[in-house]
Amino acid sequence: MGYKFHTDQTIEEPFFREMAGQFGGKDTGKKVQGHQAYLVKCPCCKRKKAIFGMSKHRNTFILLCPVDICTNRGGTVLHDIIKNYGDKSIQKRWSEARWQTTYTDNGWKGIKNRVPYEDRRPKDKSFKQKMDLKTETSFIKMTCESPDLGCRPTDPSQLS
Ligand SMILES: [Zn+2]
Numbered sequence: 730m731g732y733k734f735h736t737d738q739t740i741e742e743p744f745f746r747e748m749a750g751q752f753g754g755k756d757t758g759k760k761v762q763g764h765q766a767y768l769v770k771c772p773c774c775k776r777k778k779a780i781f782g783m784s785k786h787r788n789t790f791i792l793l794c795p796v797d798i799c800t801n802r803g804g805t806v807l808h809d810i811i812k813n814y815g816d817k818s819i820q821k822r823w824s825e826a827r828w829q830t831t832y833t834d835n836g837w838k839g840i841k842n843r844v845p846y847e848d849r850r851p852k853d854k855s856f857k858q859k860m861d862l863k864t865e866t867s868f869i870k871m872t873c874e875s876p877d878l879g880c881r882p883t884d885p886s887q888l889s
Contacts, residue, residue, distance in 0.1 A: 736827045738764070738783070741807055744823055745790040748810055749781050752792075757782075764790070772814040774799040 742764065746754075754767030757780070766782030771794040779801060784791035792810050794801035805813070811823050 732828045734827060735829050736789075738788075740826050741790060744811060744819065744826070745781070745807055747819060748807070748815065751814070752779075752781065753777070754781060761785075771796065771799060771801055772810070773801045 745764075749767040749769055752767075752769035752772055754769045757766045757768050759766050762783035762785060764783040766780055768777065769779050769781045769792065770777045771779035771792070774794060774796045776794070776796050776799075778796065779792055779794040781792045782790065784804065784806070787804075787806060790807040790810075791804045792801050792807075793804045796802060808823075811819055815823070
């Protein structure tokens with residue numbers, strides 16, 4: 730069993746939208762490299778002047794801030810945006826989405842037959858629900874509330 734690194738724009742787009750939502754992204758109405766571009770509140774300097782969209786040269790999404798003193802001025806790629814400003818949930822999903830297992834037994838066929846991220850999501854959820862059921866139940870007993878309440882990342886589909 731091993732892991733193989735794989736990423737493309739289809740995998741990255743939902744994460745891009747989710748982070749854009751976290752930064753209060755407003756659709757600029759312009760497409761950059763075939764993708765929506767958002768005007769966002771820069772997570773570093775907090776000015777509502779940063780542009781979040783597809784980079785022409787780096788083949789990934791990038792956040793560009795026009796403010797001189799800002800660390801995002803030269804452009805920060807989506808990976809670093811998630812690493813620096815994302816919560817644990819998105820960081821985990823990000824790494825799972827881009828690192829594919831190359832395990833060939835019990836149904837895993839490796840990278841060639843991988844299903845798109847969107848299609849895989851509900852299955853992941855039910856699998857996770859099964860796995861977490863015990864932990865979750867004891868957690869609910871302890872706190873009298875569902876661990877699903879509270880802070881959740883913005884649903885990327887609500888942005889479109
Ligand atoms: Zn900035």
